[in-house]
Amino acid sequence: MLKPRGRQVGFRIRPIGKDSKMCHCCKKTKLLSEYNNGTAKQYNGQLCRSCMKDYRSKPENKKKENERKNGYHRRLRSVVIGNYGGECACCGCDEDVFLQIDHINNDGAKERKEKGLTSRKLLNYIINNNFPNTYQILCANCHQAKSKLGKCIHRCSVEDLLKYDYVR
Numbered sequence: 001m002l003k004p005r006g007r008q009v010g011f012r013i014r015p016i017g018k019d020s021k022m023c024h025c026c027k028k029t030k031l032l033s034e035y036n037n038g039t040a041k042q043y044n045g046q047l048c049r050s051c052m053k054d055y056r057s058k059p060e061n062k063k064k065e066n067e068r069k070n071g072y073h074r075r076l077r078s079v080v081i082g083n084y085g086g087e088c089a090c091c092g093c094d095e096d097v098f099l100q101i102d103h104i105n106n107d108g109a110k111e112r113k114e115k116g117l118t119s120r121k122l123l124n125y126i127i128n129n130n131f132p133n134t135y136q137i138l139c140a141n142c143h144q145a146k147s148k149l150g151k152c153i154h155r156c157s158v159e160d161l162l163k164y165d166y167v168r
Helices: 049-057 059-083 108-115 119-128 140-149 158-163
Strands: 007-009 012-014 020-022 029-031 099-103 135-139
Touching: 049 059, 059 099, 059 119, 099 108, 099 119, 099 140, 108 119, 135 140
Parallel strands: none
Antiparallel strands: 007 012, 020 029, 099 135
8 A cells, every 4th residue: 555645744645745735625736836825714725726716615614704804804903993092082982883093194095005905904004013103093973074174073163164064
Protein backbone atom coordinates (compact mmCIF):
# COMPACT_ATOMS: atom_id res chain seq x y z
CA MET A 1 0.00 0.00 0.00
CA LEU A 2 1.30 3.45 -0.94
CA LYS A 3 1.59 6.10 1.70
CA PRO A 4 0.45 9.59 0.76
CA ARG A 5 3.33 11.82 -0.22
CA GLY A 6 3.76 14.76 2.13
CA ARG A 7 3.17 15.47 5.78
CA GLN A 8 -0.10 15.15 7.62
CA VAL A 9 -1.35 18.37 9.21
CA GLY A 10 -4.42 17.69 11.34
CA PHE A 11 -6.94 16.03 9.07
CA ARG A 12 -5.49 16.96 5.68
CA ILE A 13 -2.37 16.00 3.80
CA ARG A 14 -0.30 18.69 2.16
CA PRO A 15 1.99 17.59 -0.63
CA ILE A 16 5.67 18.41 -0.30
CA GLY A 17 5.74 20.42 -3.54
CA LYS A 18 5.65 24.19 -3.07
CA ASP A 19 3.36 24.75 -6.04
CA SER A 20 0.44 22.46 -5.10
CA LYS A 21 -1.66 21.25 -2.19
CA MET A 22 -4.61 18.97 -1.51
CA CYS A 23 -8.16 20.32 -1.38
CA HIS A 24 -9.92 19.55 1.90
CA CYS A 25 -13.21 18.81 0.12
CA CYS A 26 -12.51 16.94 -3.14
CA LYS A 27 -9.20 15.45 -1.89
CA LYS A 28 -7.47 16.26 -5.19
CA THR A 29 -4.00 17.70 -5.40
CA LYS A 30 -4.20 20.99 -7.29
CA LEU A 31 -1.91 23.88 -8.13
CA LEU A 32 -1.84 26.81 -5.73
CA SER A 33 -3.23 29.01 -8.50
CA GLU A 34 -6.51 27.06 -8.14
CA TYR A 35 -7.05 28.34 -4.60
CA ASN A 36 -8.41 31.67 -3.31
CA ASN A 37 -5.55 32.48 -0.93
CA GLY A 38 -7.59 31.91 2.20
CA THR A 39 -10.39 34.42 1.66
CA ALA A 40 -12.84 32.21 3.58
CA LYS A 41 -11.53 32.45 7.12
CA GLN A 42 -12.87 29.13 8.35
CA TYR A 43 -11.15 27.16 5.61
CA ASN A 44 -8.06 29.38 5.32
CA GLY A 45 -7.38 28.44 1.69
CA GLN A 46 -8.05 24.72 2.15
CA LEU A 47 -10.76 24.54 -0.53
CA CYS A 48 -10.05 24.86 -4.24
CA ARG A 49 -12.08 27.44 -6.18
CA SER A 50 -14.59 24.93 -7.56
CA CYS A 51 -15.28 23.42 -4.11
CA MET A 52 -15.52 26.90 -2.57
CA LYS A 53 -18.01 27.92 -5.27
CA ASP A 54 -20.13 24.86 -4.47
CA TYR A 55 -19.86 25.58 -0.75
CA ARG A 56 -20.94 29.21 -1.13
CA SER A 57 -23.85 28.36 -3.45
CA LYS A 58 -25.70 26.46 -0.71
CA PRO A 59 -28.15 28.75 1.16
CA GLU A 60 -27.32 27.39 4.62
CA ASN A 61 -23.63 28.10 4.05
CA LYS A 62 -24.35 31.62 2.76
CA LYS A 63 -26.33 32.37 5.90
CA LYS A 64 -23.61 30.97 8.16
CA GLU A 65 -20.88 32.94 6.34
CA ASN A 66 -22.90 36.18 6.52
CA GLU A 67 -23.53 35.70 10.25
CA ARG A 68 -19.80 35.14 10.79
CA LYS A 69 -18.86 38.27 8.84
CA ASN A 70 -21.53 40.42 10.53
CA GLY A 71 -20.47 39.23 13.97
CA TYR A 72 -16.88 40.20 13.21
CA HIS A 73 -18.02 43.61 11.95
CA ARG A 74 -20.12 44.20 15.09
CA ARG A 75 -17.17 43.31 17.34
CA LEU A 76 -14.85 45.69 15.46
CA ARG A 77 -17.48 48.43 15.58
CA SER A 78 -17.99 48.05 19.33
CA VAL A 79 -14.21 48.22 19.90
CA VAL A 80 -13.96 51.44 17.88
CA ILE A 81 -17.02 53.04 19.50
CA GLY A 82 -15.79 52.05 22.96
CA ASN A 83 -12.38 53.61 22.36
CA TYR A 84 -13.95 56.89 21.28
CA GLY A 85 -16.03 57.15 24.45
CA GLY A 86 -19.09 55.03 23.63
CA GLU A 87 -21.44 57.98 23.22
CA CYS A 88 -22.24 60.86 20.86
CA ALA A 89 -19.64 63.61 21.19
CA CYS A 90 -22.39 66.23 20.90
CA CYS A 91 -25.56 65.12 22.69
CA GLY A 92 -24.31 62.16 24.74
CA CYS A 93 -26.61 59.54 23.19
CA ASP A 94 -25.23 56.10 24.01
CA GLU A 95 -27.58 53.82 22.04
CA ASP A 96 -25.21 51.66 20.01
CA VAL A 97 -27.55 51.32 17.02
CA PHE A 98 -27.65 55.11 16.51
CA LEU A 99 -23.92 55.79 16.82
CA GLN A 100 -21.81 56.47 13.72
CA ILE A 101 -18.18 57.28 12.99
CA ASP A 102 -17.66 60.86 11.89
CA HIS A 103 -14.62 62.42 10.24
CA ILE A 104 -14.02 65.58 12.26
CA ASN A 105 -12.54 67.48 9.30
CA ASN A 106 -15.38 66.42 6.92
CA ASP A 107 -12.87 64.68 4.65
CA GLY A 108 -14.47 61.23 4.75
CA ALA A 109 -15.23 60.95 1.03
CA LYS A 110 -11.72 62.05 0.11
CA GLU A 111 -10.14 59.61 2.57
CA ARG A 112 -12.29 56.68 1.42
CA LYS A 113 -11.35 57.38 -2.19
CA GLU A 114 -7.62 57.78 -1.52
CA LYS A 115 -7.27 54.77 0.75
CA GLY A 116 -10.01 52.58 -0.75
CA LEU A 117 -11.84 52.27 2.55
CA THR A 118 -15.22 50.58 2.94
CA SER A 119 -17.04 50.55 6.27
CA ARG A 120 -15.32 47.30 7.32
CA LYS A 121 -11.92 48.47 6.13
CA LEU A 122 -12.38 51.79 7.92
CA LEU A 123 -12.83 50.01 11.25
CA ASN A 124 -9.65 48.00 10.70
CA TYR A 125 -7.83 51.15 9.58
CA ILE A 126 -8.85 53.00 12.76
CA ILE A 127 -7.77 50.12 15.01
CA ASN A 128 -4.46 49.56 13.19
CA ASN A 129 -3.64 53.29 13.43
CA ASN A 130 -4.28 53.41 17.19
CA PHE A 131 -7.55 55.35 17.03
CA PRO A 132 -6.47 58.64 15.41
CA ASN A 133 -8.00 61.85 16.71
CA THR A 134 -9.43 62.75 13.28
CA TYR A 135 -12.55 60.71 14.09
CA GLN A 136 -15.35 61.07 16.60
CA ILE A 137 -18.57 59.25 17.42
CA LEU A 138 -21.85 61.02 16.68
CA CYS A 139 -25.44 59.81 16.83
CA ALA A 140 -27.29 59.65 13.51
CA ASN A 141 -29.15 62.94 14.13
CA CYS A 142 -26.05 64.92 15.03
CA HIS A 143 -24.08 63.36 12.18
CA GLN A 144 -26.77 64.25 9.63
CA ALA A 145 -27.07 67.80 10.97
CA LYS A 146 -23.29 68.24 10.83
CA SER A 147 -23.29 67.02 7.22
CA LYS A 148 -26.15 69.33 6.16
CA LEU A 149 -25.53 72.41 8.31
CA GLY A 150 -21.80 72.19 8.90
CA LYS A 151 -22.33 71.87 12.66
CA CYS A 152 -24.54 69.89 14.98
CA ILE A 153 -28.09 71.05 15.57
CA HIS A 154 -27.35 71.31 19.30
CA ARG A 155 -24.72 73.95 18.55
CA CYS A 156 -26.77 75.93 16.01
CA SER A 157 -28.53 79.19 16.73
CA VAL A 158 -32.16 79.76 15.76
CA GLU A 159 -30.96 82.02 12.92
CA ASP A 160 -28.90 79.15 11.46
CA LEU A 161 -31.89 76.84 11.62
CA LEU A 162 -34.20 79.41 10.01
CA LYS A 163 -31.72 79.85 7.19
CA TYR A 164 -32.11 76.14 6.34
CA ASP A 165 -35.89 75.95 7.01
CA TYR A 166 -35.45 73.62 9.99
CA VAL A 167 -37.77 75.71 12.18
CA ARG A 168 -41.28 76.37 10.95
